[in-house]
Amino acid sequence: xxxxxxxxxxxxxxxxxxxxxxxxxxxxxxxxxxxxxxxxxxxxxxxxxxxxxxxxxxxxxxxxxxxxxxxxxxxxxxxxxxxxxxxxxxxxxxxxxxxxxxxxxxxxxxxxxxxxxxxxxxxxxxxxxxxxxxxxxxxxxxxxxxxxxxxxxxxxxxxxxxxxxxxxxxxxxxxxxxxxxxxxxxxxxxxxxxxx
Numbered sequence: 001x002x003x004x005x006x007x008x009x010x011x012x013x014x015x016x017x018x019x020x021x022x023x024x025x026x027x028x029x030x031x032x033x034x035x036x037x038x039x040x041x042x043x044x045x046x047x048x049x050x051x052x053x054x055x056x057x058x059x060x061x062x063x064x065x066x067x068x069x070x071x072x073x074x075x076x077x078x079x080x081x082x083x084x085x086x087x088x089x090x091x092x093x094x095x096x097x098x099x100x101x102x103x104x105x106x107x108x109x110x111x112x113x114x115x116x117x118x119x120x121x122x123x124x125x126x127x128x129x130x131x132x133x134x135x136x137x138x139x140x141x142x143x144x145x146x147x148x149x150x151x152x153x154x155x156x157x158x159x160x161x162x163x164x165x166x167x168x169x170x171x172x173x174x175x176x177x178x179x180x181x182x183x184x185x186x187x188x189x190x191x192x193x194x195x196x
Contacts, residue, residue, distance in 0.1 A: 017043045037077045044070040052124075057103055065096045082159045094177045101181050 021039035024030040030038075047070060050063035068091045075084035162170065 013046070016046060033077055037074060040070045040073040040077065044074065058100070061096060061100050061103065064099075065092055068092045068096060082162075086162075090173075094174065098177055098181055 017039050020042045021035040024038040025032070025035035028034075044067055047063045047067040051060050051067060054060050054063065068087060072084040072087040072092070075081070075087060
């Protein structure tokens with residue numbers, strides 16, 4: 001019975017993600033890139049909502065990984081594959097895994113049942129509405145043709161600077177993240193000292 005529920009939930013999630021893409025492609029006369037952007041943007045919004053609404057923190061982190069992957073897909077559609085690769089390497093491959101390790105290795109089972117951020121719904125709702133208004137104003141005032149041309153030029157410049165001048169700091173950050181994971185494992189596996 002539980003497998004059927006998972007199958008129905010997956011079908012509903014697929015329908016939620018593909019419906020805006022089909023609307024853009026068939027009814028608004030958009031191209032395949034526009035439909036893909038609509039699907040990825042919907043996936044980004046749905047997974048972002050899942051991050052802040054689910055109670056299980058491990059599932060929240062997994063939804064955050066989906067959110068990061070959808071953002072990387074949007075970067076590819078926008079013509080910035082280098083930024084998408086950095087998004088996958090840094091956020092999905094390092095930050096999300098680091099957060100998962102930190103949660104799974106250091107989470108205490110004796111913690112409070114109600115988390116602090118669950119009591120701040122009203123201020124978070126007001127902040128989200130203000131942010132949505134600001135994003136809407138910024139999106140409506142942007143000349144998107146000029147922006148896409150600048151992104152394509154900027155991606156080549158970022159690649160040149162990143163892989164020629166800042167290779168060493170980029171690798172140092174990866175070593176720092178590895179040290180943080182090893183430190184988290186060490187702290188989680190350390191034996192509790194006997195009481196005196």
